[in-house]
Amino acid sequence: MHRFSTFTKLQEMAAVNISDLDSEFLTRALKVTSFNLSSADFQTLKYKAEIQHLFHLHFFKKFDLSKTISGDITVNKGNAIIKELKQMNSKAFNALHFYNLKGVGPGEATLFFICDKAKLGGGGSAGVDIMIGGKKYEVKAVTYSKATNSVAGFKLGGTVPLGDLVTKAVGLKNSLGLTTAGKGQAEVNKTQIEEIKKKYPKEWNEIETKYGRVAQAYFGNTDVIFINNNNTSGRLSSNGGGEILAIKKVRFNDIKIEQITQGTIKPRVQL
Numbered sequence: 001m002h003r004f005s006t007f008t009k010l011q012e013m014a015a016v017n018i019s020d021l022d023s024e025f026l027t028r029a030l031k032v033t034s035f036n037l038s039s040a041d042f043q044t045l046k047y048k049a050e051i052q053h054l055f056h057l058h059f060f061k062k063f064d065l066s067k068t069i070s071g072d073i074t075v076n077k078g079n080a081i082i083k084e085l086k087q088m089n090s091k092a093f094n095a096l097h098f099y100n101l102k103g104v105g106p107g108e109a110t111l112f113f114i115c116d117k118a119k120l121g122g123g124g125s126a127g128v129d130i131m132i133g134g135k136k137y138e139v140k141a142v143t144y145s146k147a148t149n150s151v152a153g154f155k156l157g158g159t160v161p162l163g164d165l166v167t168k169a170v171g172l173k174n175s176l177g178l179t180t181a182g183k184g185q186a187e188v189n190k191t192q193i194e195e196i197k198k199k200y201p202k203e204w205n206e207i208e209t210k211y212g213r214v215a216q217a218y219f220g221n222t223d224v225i226f227i228n229n230n231n232t233s234g235r236l237s238s239n240g241g242g243e244i245l246a247i248k249k250v251r252f253n254d255i256k257i258e259q260i261t262q263g264t265i266k267p268r269v270q271l
Contacts, residue, residue, distance in 0.1 A: 033095045039102050042112050042120040055113050059092035060085055069115045073132055073225070078244045081114045086242065094235060097242045105129065106141035107227035107242065128222070137247075138222050141229035142269075144245055151226050151245060152258040152268040156218045162265050165207055165214075169260055172196045172203060188260040212255040215267055219250040226271065246271045 035054050041047050056065055063085060069077050086093045099109035104120060111130055112118050121128040121136075129139040143153035156162075169188050176199055178192045179185070188196070197204050226245040230237040250269055258268040 039104055045119055060088055073115055075244050082243050106229050108139050138224045141227050143230055144228050150268050150270045155264050155266050160218050165211055166260055169207055172200050190259050208257050211257055211265055212252050215255045216252045223247055224250055
């Protein structure tokens with residue numbers, strides 16, 4: 001008797017009218033923001049169509065996949081699609097921009113999705129973040145200053161030797177009696193750099209010149225795709241966030257020192 005009652009109850013529950021369910025809750029519960037994918041899946045074209053299909057199905061259903069870029073990327077071609085995706089579903093685009101893959105930076109999954117021939121370089125390809133057809137690119141997610149048309153908020157690869165330049169810069173800072181609270185004694189911020197320039201213009205110019213040469217050697221002749229990473233707590237800025245700012249080769253005259261933090265030098269690059 002008890003088993004029959006339980007079965008009857010289950011039938012009644014199963015027969016609940018769909019209109020009585022909380023559709024807002026169901027929509028939220030069913031929302032997919034990531035898939036069971038690894039970085040290696042993005043380092044080949046083998047699963048390109050399948051991954052594009054997943055992002056299309058769960059992120060951008062109304063996007064016409066025939067609009068993806070079949071050849072090489074340009075700023076205009078890339079941004080035309082990116083702006084459409086942002087307008088279509090800004091939350092989904094935000095998830096795509098910051099897609100969580102080991103060793104993959106912001107914006108790289110976006111480029112993989114919108115470019116049919118794009119595959120990511122992976123940790124083993126130094127200085128190459130993405131390959132589109134036979135062409136190699138480095139990708140830098142950056143903070144953008146419209147006032148100066150320059151970008152910052154990134155660093156060179158971890159293998160670039162900068163210790164000697166950092167030591168010299170910190171020495172100039174200390175000679176001026178400038179201090180940084182907490183664990184920042186080996187850091188030199190933008191305000192402190194301006195003070196050093198006034199007191200030690202020659203010495204600072206030597207440091208910046210040496211850094212510029214090291215940085216230019218790091219960038220080499222590879223085109224860099226600079227992507228606007230302006231965001232607040234992981235939410236992209238509505239004003240250009242996630243869009244391509246420039247695709248260019250970085251030259252010596254483009255490079256300045258923005259700040260020294262976390263034991264390394266971060267540049268500012270003129271676009």
